[in-house]
Amino acid sequence: MNEKFRKYWENYSLILSFAVILDPRYKLKFVEYVFRKIYPTNYSEKVRHIYEKMEELYLDYYRISSISSTTITSCSRVINEDHDEAMDDIDEFESIFCQNDSQNETKSQLDLYLEESKLDARVKIDVLSFWRSNKSKYPILSIMARDILSMPITTVASESSFSIGSQIISKYRGSITPDNAEALLCTRGWLYGSKAFEDEESGTEDSIGDVEKLVLTMQTPET
Template sequence: MRDHDSFMRRMGMEMNLKFEKYWSDYSLILGIAVVMDPRFKMQFVEWAYDKLYGPDSSQLEVFNDTLSSLFDAYVEKSFDPNDSNYSIDEGSSQAQGDHSLLEAFDNAYKIGSSSSMKTELSKYLDEVRLERKQELDVLSWWKMEQIRYPILFHLARDVLTIPISTVASESAFSIGGRVLDQYRSSLLPDTVQALLCTRDWIFGNKDVFDLTLQDRSGEGESRN
């Protein structure tokens, strides 16, 4: 961006805009997946956000709210309203009424109150992290810990099984793969260079192209 050449400066500015856009769109779900790894947990996310945005950033607050909201959704999902029965038959006996009340109580708190289940997340985060360098199958670890963390187990299972697609950084800046593919794999180097140059001329910045032509025409007139 500080190059003396105007073409290089403009290209650097356009690349910088793409970099800024890429780094501004951070993925919350990937951060939650890191938290679900017992070797990193919340400490790694806090450390990374502190490096990127400084201490007590708004981005970290958004992440914490998202994690809590996601866990609350799984807590609510763990309750099945069809299993709860709060209706009481007025014509039944007093004993039957007491029995119905107790069944309603059992159905309402058979898994535990929502406040007690919310401590499941805090309990996991408060425990000491595992050694970072050890080899660990995270999904297998959660399968073994599902008795201790029944709600968090389902959350971790769903988040950690999301397929992640990656793109090599070079492919974002190189179009060679679009020229040499499985159907055109024996092109001569001169032909490939001609195709790439033609593409740049057609899809390149028109102003820069016109400016180059003007410079060349000016040089030609001065020589003449």
């Protein structure tokens, strides 16, 4: 059991660490602080691994984003447009600026975000609202934060429903109507949810007596 727990925790803790890093009150420093307590001998390796994986994820978002191509297009448009002689100096300045800017842009939005000072951890904020308000500053990273910090989907409810449904609609009840199936599900909920069946495991009462007791309980007016 411990082996399985470690196997799944290694993968699950990765996305949880991403969520903590994208909280401007904690960032990577908090992950390092916690991992130092959990893994005192090799915490630096694990923190480095988390950062590398997050950087890989960011690069995936960067590749599918149209922001980089839009920036390149805007620079080329400034360089190639023809203006009168009075704008020659401005054109030359803009072309040099665009070239230098594209060459010197070595830091990603992720690095710039991590280099900024974190917010006070004691202040309550809406993290999604923070990224919504900073999407112009970190356009790609804000999309990544939106996906990571969104409510995760779960299949527990649907699997539970199918599990209960298979007990009602068995191979001997293949032609049961939806109304009858709903009635059986409701009856099952009433039976197992009634206080009259708390001592069902004791075996002191048979099924007919239980149903009669339940009916009497449901018909008794509230006091």
